[in-house]
Amino acid sequence: MMDRVANLQPVVECIGLVKVFQDFWGRDKVLAVDNLEMQIFPGEIFGLLGPNGSGKSTTIKMILGLLYPTSGVARVFGRPPTDTAVKSRIGFMPEESYLYRYLNAYETLDYYGRLFRLDRVERRKRTEQLIDMVGLKRAGRRPVGTYSKGMARRIGLAQALVNDPDLLILDEPTTGLDPVGTRQIKDVIEILGQRGKTVVLCSHLLADVEDVCDRVAIMYGGKMQATGSVDDLLQRRDITEISAGQLDEATVQKVRQVIEQSGSKVIGVHHPTDRLEALFLRIVSQAQRDKLQTSGAESSRGVSQFLGGTGRQPDTLVESLVEAGRRHEEPATTQPSAPAPVPEVRTEVLKKLGAQQEASKKPTGPVESPIPKREPDKAVLDRLLQAGREANPPDGSSDKK
Amino acid sequence: MFTFGSLMGLCTVVYVIKHAFGRGSGEIGGWELRGAGQRIAAIMRTTIAEGLRAKVAGGFAILILISIPLFCITATGDGTIKGRVQMFVSYSMGFAGFLLAILTILFACRSLSVEIASRQIYGIVSKPVPRWQIVMGKWCGVMLVDLVLLLLAAVLTYSGTHLIIANFKSQLRHDLVTHGSLTPDQAATTVEALSEVKGVGKSGMESPLISLFSERLGKTQEEVGVMLLRLPEVMRVNLRRFDELRRRVLVARSVISAPVPDFTEAIDEYYNMLKEQNRLPTDWTMERIRRQIEAELTGAFCSIPFNEGRVWSLKGPAPQEGTGWVMSLRFKIRAPRQPLATQYEGITLEEDKLLCLWTLGDPQKPKFQPKIDQVPINNYEEIEIPQDGVEKDGTVIVGFENIDPRKIEAIFDLPNDGLQLLYRVGPWELGFSQALLAMLIPLSCLAAFGVCASTFLSFPVGTLIVLTLYIISSSMGFLADSLAVTKEYAPPPEQRTLVYETRRLTVEALGWALSIGDLDPVTKLMEGRAVGWSQLGNAAWKFSLLKGAAVLFIGVLTLRRRELAAVIV
Numbered sequence: 001m002m003d004r005v006a007n008l009q010p011v012v013e014c015i016g017l018v019k020v021f022q023d024f025w026g027r028d029k030v031l032a033v034d035n036l037e038m039q040i041f042p043g044e045i046f047g048l049l050g051p052n053g054s055g056k057s058t059t060i061k062m063i064l065g066l067l068y069p070t071s072g073v074a075r076v077f078g079r080p081p082t083d084t085a086v087k088s089r090i091g092f093m094p095e096e097s098y099l100y101r102y103l104n105a106y107e108t109l110d111y112y113g114r115l116f117r118l119d120r121v122e123r124r125k126r127t128e129q130l131i132d133m134v135g136l137k138r139a140g141r142r143p144v145g146t147y148s149k150g151m152a153r154r155i156g157l158a159q160a161l162v163n164d165p166d167l168l169i170l171d172e173p174t175t176g177l178d179p180v181g182t183r184q185i186k187d188v189i190e191i192l193g194q195r196g197k198t199v200v201l202c203s204h205l206l207a208d209v210e211d212v213c214d215r216v217a218i219m220y221g222g223k224m225q226a227t228g229s230v231d232d233l234l235q236r237r238d239i240t241e242i243s244a245g246q247l248d249e250a251t252v253q254k255v256r257q258v259i260e261q262s263g264s265k266v267i268g269v270h271h272p273t274d275r276l277e278a279l280f281l282r283i284v285s286q287a288q289r290d291k292l293q294t295s296g297a298e299s300s301r302g303v304s305q306f307l308g309g310t311g312r313q314p315d316t317l318v319e320s321l322v323e324a325g326r327r328h329e330e331p332a333t334t335q336p337s338a339p340a341p342v343p344e345v346r347t348e349v350l351k352k353l354g355a356q357q358e359a360s361k362k363p364t365g366p367v368e369s370p371i372p373k374r375e376p377d378k379a380v381l382d383r384l385l386q387a388g389r390e391a392n393p394p395d396g397s398s399d400k401k
Numbered sequence: 402m403f404t405f406g407s408l409m410g411l412c413t414v415v416y417v418i419k420h421a422f423g424r425g426s427g428e429i430g431g432w433e434l435r436g437a438g439q440r441i442a443a444i445m446r447t448t449i450a451e452g453l454r455a456k457v458a459g460g461f462a463i464l465i466l467i468s469i470p471l472f473c474i475t476a477t478g479d480g481t482i483k484g485r486v487q488m489f490v491s492y493s494m495g496f497a498g499f500l501l502a503i504l505t506i507l508f509a510c511r512s513l514s515v516e517i518a519s520r521q522i523y524g525i526v527s528k529p530v531p532r533w534q535i536v537m538g539k540w541c542g543v544m545l546v547d548l549v550l551l552l553l554a555a556v557l558t559y560s561g562t563h564l565i566i567a568n569f570k571s572q573l574r575h576d577l578v579t580h581g582s583l584t585p586d587q588a589a590t591t592v593e594a595l596s597e598v599k600g601v602g603k604s605g606m607e608s609p610l611i612s613l614f615s616e617r618l619g620k621t622q623e624e625v626g627v628m629l630l631r632l633p634e635v636m637r638v639n640l641r642r643f644d645e646l647r648r649r650v651l652v653a654r655s656v657i658s659a660p661v662p663d664f665t666e667a668i669d670e671y672y673n674m675l676k677e678q679n680r681l682p683t684d685w686t687m688e689r690i691r692r693q694i695e696a697e698l699t700g701a702f703c704s705i706p707f708n709e710g711r712v713w714s715l716k717g718p719a720p721q722e723g724t725g726w727v728m729s730l731r732f733k734i735r736a737p738r739q740p741l742a743t744q745y746e747g748i749t750l751e752e753d754k755l756l757c758l759w760t761l762g763d764p765q766k767p768k769f770q771p772k773i774d775q776v777p778i779n780n781y782e783e784i785e786i787p788q789d790g791v792e793k794d795g796t797v798i799v800g801f802e803n804i805d806p807r808k809i810e811a812i813f814d815l816p817n818d819g820l821q822l823l824y825r826v827g828p829w830e831l832g833f834s835q836a837l838l839a840m841l842i843p844l845s846c847l848a849a850f851g852v853c854a855s856t857f858l859s860f861p862v863g864t865l866i867v868l869t870l871y872i873i874s875s876s877m878g879f880l881a882d883s884l885a886v887t888k889e890y891a892p893p894p895e896q897r898t899l900v901y902e903t904r905r906l907t908v909e910a911l912g913w914a915l916s917i918g919d920l921d922p923v924t925k926l927m928e929g930r931a932v933g934w935s936q937l938g939n940a941a942w943k944f945s946l947l948k949g950a951a952v953l954f955i956g957v958l959t960l961r962r963r964e965l966a967a968v969i970v
Contacts, residue, residue, distance in 0.1 A: 021968050030968075064527050066966035088529035098520040100447060102454035114443035115528040117436045143454075159524065 009078060011167055011198045012040040012063055016072035019058050019222075032058040034222040035072070040200060045193045047213035047230075048202040055222040056202045057095060060171050063200075064092055076167065088116060091165030095172040095202075097156030101145030105136050105155050108144055109162055116163040130158035134184070149176040157185060168192055169200045174208050186212050210234065239267065437537075440530050444538025449546055452508055458546050461504045465554050468500075469493045473561035480635070481642035482569045486562055487650055491927045493561065497554030498840050498923060501547055502871060505844050508546060509851020510863035512539040513960070518859065522965050533957040536852055540953060543848040547841065555837050562651075569643065570595070576636045581628045583618070590617050598644055610640060648727060649783060652825055653832030653931035656731075659713045659813070659820035664698045671698070703819065705811045710802035712764055715822040717795040720788045728786040729823040730799055735812040736778045745806045751775050755811055760800035761790045773804070781928075783823070797822055826931055835932040836922035842940050843918030847871060849949040850917075853956030857963065874915035881908045918944055 017036040020028045033055040040046045050056045061067040062074045065081035076086045099108055106127055113123035131140050134154035139147065144155055153176050160168060170189075174182040189199050189212045203209050209216055210230060217227040226233065247255070256266050452458045472492045478484025513535070516522040525535055570592045577588035594617045598609050611629070615622045629637060671694050675681050681690060705711050717728060734755060742752040750756060754775040762768035768790055776782055791797050799820075803811045813819035850870065854863035873880065884904045892901065920932050920940050 061966040064523075066523060066526060067964045084529040084531055086529075087527060090527065092523070092527040094520070094523050094527075096520070098523050100451055100521060102451055103447065107450070111443055111447050112524065112528065115440055115525065115530050117439050163528075 008041050010039040010075075011042050011044075011077060012038070012200065013075045013078075014038040014059065014063075014072065015075075017059070017062060017069050017074055018071045019055070019062060019067060020070045032222050033062070033069075036219075036222070036224055038217060038224060038227075040198060042198055043193065043196045045189055045199045045201065045212055045214045047209035047216035048200060048219065049204065049206065049209055049216055050219035050225075051204060054219040056204075056219055057171055058222075059219070060169055060200070060202050064090070064169065088163065089166040091160035091163060091168045093156050093160040093168075093170045093173055095175065097144075097149075097152035099144045099152060099155060099159075102143050104143055105131050105140040105158075108155060109158055112159045112162050118163070126162055126164075130161060134158045135180070150178055150181055153177050154181055157181075157188070161188065165197065167198045167200070169202070171202045172205075173201065173203065174205055182208065240264075243272070437531075437534050440534050441538040441541055444525065444530070444535060445541040445545060448512055448539055448542025452542070452546055457508060457511075458504065458550065461500055462550055462553060464500055465497055465550060465557065468496055469554060469557040469561060472496070473557075473564060476565075482565070482639045483642040483646040483650060486565055486646055487927045489561055489565060490558060490650075491923055493554065493558040494836070494840070494923045494926060497551065497558070501550055501554075501840075501844055502847055503868075504550065505543060505547055505847045506851050506864060506867045506871060509539070509543045509848045510855050510858075510867055511860045512543060512852055513855035514858060514860045514863055515855075517965060520966075526965055532960045536856065536953055536957045536960060539855070540848055540852045543852065544841075544845060547844045547848070551837060551840060551844075555833070559833065566643075569639065573636060573640070576632050577628075580631045580633065580636075582631070583628070587618055595640075595643060596647070598647070608641070608644075610644060648785070648929075649729065650927070650929045651829040652929045653827040653829060653835070654729070654823040654929050655826045655931055655933060656818075657715050657717050657822040657824075658818060659715055659815050659822075661699065661815045662702065664695055664702075667698055668694045699816065703813050703815050705801065705803045705813070707803050707805060707808040707810070710758075710764075710800060711813075712798060712800045713820060715797050715799065717791070717797060717822050717824050719793060719795040720791045722788075727788070727825070728791060728797060730784045730786060730797070731781060731818075731821045731823050732784075732813060733781050733819055734776055734778050735814060735819075736809050737812070738809060740778065740805065740807050740809050743807065750805070750807060753778055755803065755809060756805040757811065758800075758802040758804050759784065760802075761786060762798050764798075764800045767800075823930065829929070832926060832929065832931040835934070835937060836926040838937055839918070839920040839922035839925075839932045839940065842920065842937075842944050845945040846917035846949045846952070849952040849956075853952045853959070856956045856959040870915050871917075873911060874917055877908070877912045877916070880911070884908055916944075917948075 014036050017033055017038075018031075019033040021030040021032055023029045036055070036059060038059070048056050048059065058067060062069050063076060063081055065087070074081055076083075077089060079086050081087075100111075103111065109127040109130055110123055113126060118126065131137055134157055136151060136154055136158075139151060144152060147155065153173070157170075157173065160170070168189075170185070173185045177185065186208065189201065192199055193212075193214070199212075201209055201213060213230055215227070215229050216233060218225045242255075252269055256269070259266050449458075472489055476485055476489035476492055478486075478488035513522070516525075522535075526532070573595075574585070574588040574592050577583045577591055578585055581588070583591065591614055594613050595610075598613055611622050611625050614620075614625045614629075618625065620628070629640070632640075668691055672681075672687075672691060675690075685693075720728075734757075736755060740750070740753060740755055743750045748756075754777050757774060757776050759772045759774065760767045760769075772784075786797060801811075801813075805811075847867070851863070851867050854867050858866065884907075897905075918940060920936060922932055925932055
């Protein structure tokens with residue numbers, strides 16, 4: 001990614017950015033951002049990570065012109081953040097949805113559409129699509145003041161997308177969202193990324209960032225502590241993970257022997273479990289197929305057409321898998337779709353058995369947690385232990401083999 | 402000032418609207434205009450929607466809906482139909498103006514401060530909306546709510562006025578049938594004729610009512626007189642008052658003030674005479690001497706001692722033939738001491754009234770019999786002038802003689818509104834519309850103060866401050882009086898201390914900075930005087946376009962400099 005973008009003009013550029021908050025008397029009290037150097041390039045999905053109070057939101061607010069730097073420079077599309085021409089290309093979802101309580105969802109999106117000078121037909125089209133996309137069609141005529149936090153976050157996402165932004169800035173986007181909404185935000189990010197849009201994701205929910213970001217920066221104490229691609233930062237070169245289809249015990253033993261012959265050792269052998277997110281999405285998808293009523297937000301209807309989505313979500317698990325398959329076959333041309341809720345089997349990795357030192361590839365489907373993070377599958381362990389006992393009986397029967 | 406100011410204002414407004422709503426680009430001093438109209442309109446709509454749904458405007462609308470009908474039922478005035486209508490119009494529009502001022506302060510002060518406090522402003526500022534458009538959008542939203550509520554108050558007042566008149570006519574029809582022995586049809590014809598009376602109102606058998614009723618009913622004037630005498634006394638008085646109401650209240654009249662001559666030459670002459678006679682005070686400066694001479698000359702011109710007279714020539718518009726053209730002479734006589742009731746050669750001279758003689762036309766060849774009357778002092782009075790009392794070019798020559806044997810000076814405050822000529826320029830609806838526009842001018846200025854305050858103050862603090870400023874601006878006269886900086890208390894320039902000058906400058910600066918209007922539309926509406934388009938233009942330029950824009954500009958600069966996500970630690 002870095003090679004691809006190295007020669008491009010950065011979308012966001014911070015040079016020696018410093019922000020000091022003062023007290024009532026103008027005395028410097030808090031150094032929120034300290035000499036920040038940061039560049040975000042076109043088409044990047046950039047994650048800004050850090051614990052609470054690390055300066056993430058302050059940096060975002062300086063990029064948006066909501067705060068002015070104490071020193072240093074922030075540029076967006078090569079211009080000052082206060083430039084209205086710049087702002088017309090930005091979509092911003094703040095850390096909480098600060099909406100007009102008495103407007104309903106349609107009025108809210110129509111209002112923001114007017115601020116972007118969209119004509120009436122376009123406003124109506126985008127409003128309809130976005131409300132459908134965020135699953136608020138049924139609650140669309142209710143004042144947003146009556147929405148739950150998650151529903152307000154959904155409308156917050158919709159307003160950030162109303163102008164089809166070139167730069168989407170999401171500040172803690174998944175806070176308060178159910179897994180469907182969380183998944184949806186990730187879908188939107190992925191689709192915008194595929195369309196060459198730039199996304200800045202500011203979060204302390206590491207799994208969200210890890211799932212979608214090309215590059216991340218980690219802030220602490222107002223300073224940039226680390227920056228780089230997700231692969232580079234997360235890759236553990238001291239461990240190799242192999243995934244395969246169903247293997248019988250004998251084959252597992254053979255693999256184990258091959259590994260041990262190469263001088264390494266097997267840390268664990270187990271069957272991967274499904275992710276809770278995938279399970280949740282499957283249940284909601286089933287409920288939707290059964291046409292169960294809800295007064296809250298409905299599950300995703302895909303991604304709005306004007307954002308590059310198909311505008312519909314696959315109805316069945318099979319369709320989801322087909323959609324996911326299509327995505328892998330035609331990554332550049334196919335229309336984006338809803339996520340496949342089942343982890344894929346990465347058979348190609350098996351072919352590389354024996355070549356342990358070769359750099360592993362980033363999974364192309366939904367990301368699985370690395371092996372050390374998983375709880376060991378006790379059934380597998382029991383079988384392995386049993387197999388081990390059979391191979392090396394205490395009475396020395398193995399020697400007979 | 403009017404021509405230049407209005408032209409400048411008009412050009413600015415046209416330029417801004419053209420570029421704000423047009424497709425091309427345009428800017429003033431780096432302030433982008435392209436697309437401004439749509440964005441300002443969007444912010445305005447949201448401000449109004451928020452205001453309506455937060456029940457702020459709704460609460461005030463309910464107050465108006467309750468109070469004005471209540472005034473319509475309870476207003477009595479001096480007990481006559483004229484007094485009742487005047488009091489109702491004065492109370493309802495005055496109360497609506499007060500309510501709208503309070504609403505404007507509340508609404509404007511919360512417009513931005515609440516959005517900043519609740520961070521809703523992030524949603525606007527992160528969009529391509531320059532901050533001046535945010536401020537303008539909020540101001541427009543407040544003004545539109547004001548306009549709607551003012552129209553509501555206007556509709557209720559207008560309807561209420563006509564309801565009072567309809568009730569009066571209904572009562573008159575009833576009295577004409579029961580006491581005047583007329584048939585219902587005759588009573589209806591008589592009541593209808595009331596709206597067509599022409600000419601100067603007079604009492605007794607000379608009243609134009611008698612001749613018109615006589616003509617419509619086919620009765621002699623004596624029969625009509627007898628029929629009217631059978632009516633209850635209250636109704637008889639009301640018949641005359643209703644005629645006055647039509648011609649003096651429910652009408653739009655323009656005003657010409659009696660000219661005050663230029664005393665420059667007289668001052669020079671007087672000064673030189675004193676100098677030649679070596680009578681100039683040695684310890685006075687020349688300006689002080691000249692000012693004193695001017696004050697004395699003006700006082701002498703405005704004061705009419707016993708047995709002296711004055712003739713004024715006022716130039717009005719040429720009369721329109723056959724329209725029942727009526728002009729009115731409006732005046733207020735002041736007296737240096739109170740006239741006490743007394744008897745003089747069999748005549749009862751009433752308390753607080755001066756015996757005066759009025760003539761119309763050339764005093765040497767008066768067109769009408771001189772009118773001798775006892776005129777109340779310190780009250781505005783009107784004398785109607787018939788069409789044939791006006792010269793063909795519209796000039797009215799009025800003579801006044803002080804014949805009160807109590808030898809009290811009659812003083813006309815000519816530099817202010819001591820003597821004026823009023824003439825009809827249109828129906829009451831015209832005067833009413835102008836009064837409504839005039840009421841919007843101070844509201845626009847107040848909205849600008851409120852929106853400006855909301856850019857840097859929280860809602861309660863901003864409201865408190867703007868409300869205080871509004872109260873101060875409404876009581877500047879009282880403030881000046883209590884700080885003893887009015888003309889009456891002003892010491893000679895040489896004796897003025899630093900403390901006095903500080904007080905005077907403070908009051909003047911406050912008056913200049915806080916004044917939000919000088920048209921007094923409710924009083925004018927009550928007296929049947931039109932505000933006038935030129936006065937409206939001047940006030941709009943001075944208070945809305947100059948002061949309001951200047952205050953909004955300060956608000957924009959504040960908002961532009963303000964870090965909306967700043968945290969004070």
